[in-house]
Amino acid sequence: MNSLGCREPDQNLKIGKIIEVDGSHIKAELDKSIDELTRIYNAEVYTIGQYGSILKSYFGNKLLFMYVTRLRMKSEIEAERGVITPPSEDSRVLEADLFGEGVWEIFSDPLEPKCSLKFERGISTYPLPQQEIYITTSAELQSIYECEDKEAIKIGEYVGTGSISCLANINELFSKHTAVLGSTGSGKSATVAAIIHAILGYNPGVDIDNNKKPWHPHIIILDPHNEYNKAFPEAHRLVSDEGSLKLPYWLLNLQELIDLFIGKTEYQATSQTNILKMALMEARKEGINKIGFAGDEVSVDSPVPFSLDTLIKIITDDMMKISAASKRDKHESILNKIDLLKRDVRLNFLMDNWISDADEIKEVISQFISSKNTLKIVDLSGIPNDVAGIVSSTIARLLFMYKLWETSDERKKDPIILVCEEAHRYVPNRGEAEYSAAQDAVKRVAKEGRKYGLGLMLVSQRPSEIEPTVLSQCNSWLVLRLTNGDDQAYVMKFLPDSLSSLGKILPALRRREAIFIGQAATIPSRILVNELNHEQLPRSSDISFVDGWSSDLDGNDRIQEISNRWRVQLRSPFGGASRGIESSEQ
Secondary structure, three states: OOOOHHHOOOHHHEEEEEEEEEOOEEEEEEOOOOOOOEEEEOOEEEEOOOOOOEEEEEEOOEEEEEEEEEEEEHHHHHHHOOOOOOHHHOOEEEEEEEEEEEEEEEEOOOOOOEEEEEEEEOOOOOOOOOOEEEEOOHHHHHHHHOOOOOOEEEEEEEOOOOOOEEEEEHHHHHOOOEEEEOOOOOOHHHHHHHHHHHHHOOOOOEOOOOOEOOOOOEEEEEEOOOOHHHHOOOOEEEEOOOOOOOOOHHHOOHHHHHHHHOOOOOOOHHHHHHHHHHHHHHHHHHHHHHHOOOHHHOOOOOOOOOOHHHHHHHHHHHHHOOOOHHHOHHHHHHHHHHHHHHHOHHHHHHHOOOOOOOOOHHHHHHOOOOOOOOEEEEEOOOOOHHHHHHHHHHHHHHHHHHHHOOOHHHHHHOOEEEEEOOHHHHOEOOOOHHHHHHHHHHHHHHHHHHHHOEEEEEEEOOHHHEOHHHHHOOOEEEEOOOOOHHHHHHHHHOOOHHHHHHHHHHHHOOOOEEEEEEOOOOOOEEEEEOOOOHHHOOOOOOOOHHHHHOOOOOOOHHHHHHHHHHHHOOOHHHOOHHHHHHHHHO
């Protein structure tokens, strides 16, 4: 290549001419001489006019880049204008959106001059009709997608570029929140696992003394289906019915305790709220004295331990002051609900009565934030649905408040990512009261978490059911195949108008393929997410009918065992319900 060759259009790459320019949107007519939609150049095969492919046009010494958004016949366009095109005059027209421009820089070398393409997003110069369009070479694509940022992880490869790596800046991806959206079977959970594996495998380099820097990413996954244990066996699992998750009731704030003890259907909710608030303030005084704080230093929302028996006694004593038994129903309703919750073995992690003289808040917080084993998986699959929202709310609020009360120097040392799998379950786009606490907590993380080093990754198969305020706070998006029209339309509402054409390919994406857009993406692009080994993948929820029907049955004993687990509402990892039944019979 001579010193100017890189700046000159190569006619072997020309495929057509621009016939219309409308802002950043152009229409171009393909040369009629093109019979096959592929072309070989420098021993590489390039496709012509494929949806999402990148083309270029020259304007002086600038290269204007565009990605193809639509393919049509000229007769269709003319018919819309009322003009009939003879078949012999018909030609193919493609539409494309301009997204960036580049300039070839020449580096003089006595032996061999070198060219380097300097790419920049955005358009300052627009092409004119009759200008020619060309195929973009792999070298140019490499410069467009190139990411020299050392603080980036590989999350996949760009589709149609010959295996060019897609790198995402870690800070942009997490400090400003990310959404991973896709229908069932699109590879959504595998995408999340691929991103987390990439984070865990990141090499931060060495310090000024040439010592390897430590790497301890704090990641907490809210896992409602027990999927991620298989993908990350080294992670610290927190499971409600194994005793490894401890989330005592006294950690809940007033709103969460109202949701738990009163619920959404009580017509006397306002009066009951006042009863519970009064009793809660009195009950917390016991804990205040034991941890050595003054009574005026804490509020009704302060995470101060108190005995559930004390709370029950205060409510009961207040009820007995009412002379008419018929007017005690408000108190009795709260007491009955507390009693029901205490009897539910699935809620032992939440409702075990506080009897310790020690302050346990450090132990509770250390479950989620610790210097060792910083990847945490919170298995919520054994928690009743009506309590799952409260639990996720408490965890999100606990993390936020911990970060809020850190000093600025402390925040810099332990930023946290909260991965909210099946986000539509915990922050739904509907006004049911049992989800109000979860909505408020995750909303606050979405709105303010980045200021304190708390990032959010929302994962969902039904984006149209996610609370819009939360979803709109995400600045990076990985959108896999979406087959539901409502979900497609809902997602496109949050994206810039210039990217609306990308939504047309959402139903046709292959498994693991995604549209990657936002601040963490070099440019809006179609990528193929990293492929993982079987051991690195989350547990699939799909059951193989062929494998199942071709295996031996275990006999009738398993039916009794399953029935026992069903009755006691405990799963086999805890030892099975039969263990609980045998111990009770002894």
